[in-house]
Amino acid sequence: MSHSRRLTAVAALLAGLSVALGAFGSHALETLVTPQRLDTWDTAVHYQMFHALALLWSGLYLQHYPHRGVLTSALLILAGTLIFSGSLYALVLLDVPALGAITPIGGVILITGWFTLAWHLARRH
Template sequence: MLGVIAALSGAVAVIAGAFGAHAAKGDAVEWLKTGGHYQLIHAVAAILALTVVRGNLAAALFIAGGWVFGGSLYLMAAGAPRWFGAITPLGGLLLIAGWLALGWTFLRR
């Protein structure tokens, strides 16, 4: 199931990036670009973690972090209050935790 969610995450990231490149205005352009970039990288990282090292915890953290990080930026781009930007670093912490969990998975091998 994590693989399906990671694939969906990648699709959402591409949609956000495309919307940012072709339809958004003002700050929303950069928010969509940044959110899409981070979410897409971590969707790929999640799929690799799942398939290469069976790093389910790392994959789950990458997916959750991508959704929280990107999602908070997407919501602001859609008109949510700017204080939603305070949620973005929580997603970043989840992404960092994912990388640490992936490193731990390799270390245990």
């Protein structure tokens, strides 16, 4: 399976999980966590969905225009999403505030992924 097909499959999986986790937060967590923690959960869900769509676009782009820089940026966005959203999910579920210290690492990786994508797209065209 090509990198682009794997990426689009992972993107679809992340998007579907985002919907499921959003529903879980709205229905199952609503009475179990504080409103602040529920907002944290919602932030994780939103970031996951937006970046799943970015990964889907990247995978589709790569099917037509294979480019190592775009693949690199997509992998950075994937890693950043897993770390950013994953740390927020863990923070809410485990109620360990120290996990919040991991979230900015994911954010920096996401920013790096977006800047890498911009750099490579600008150079390509």
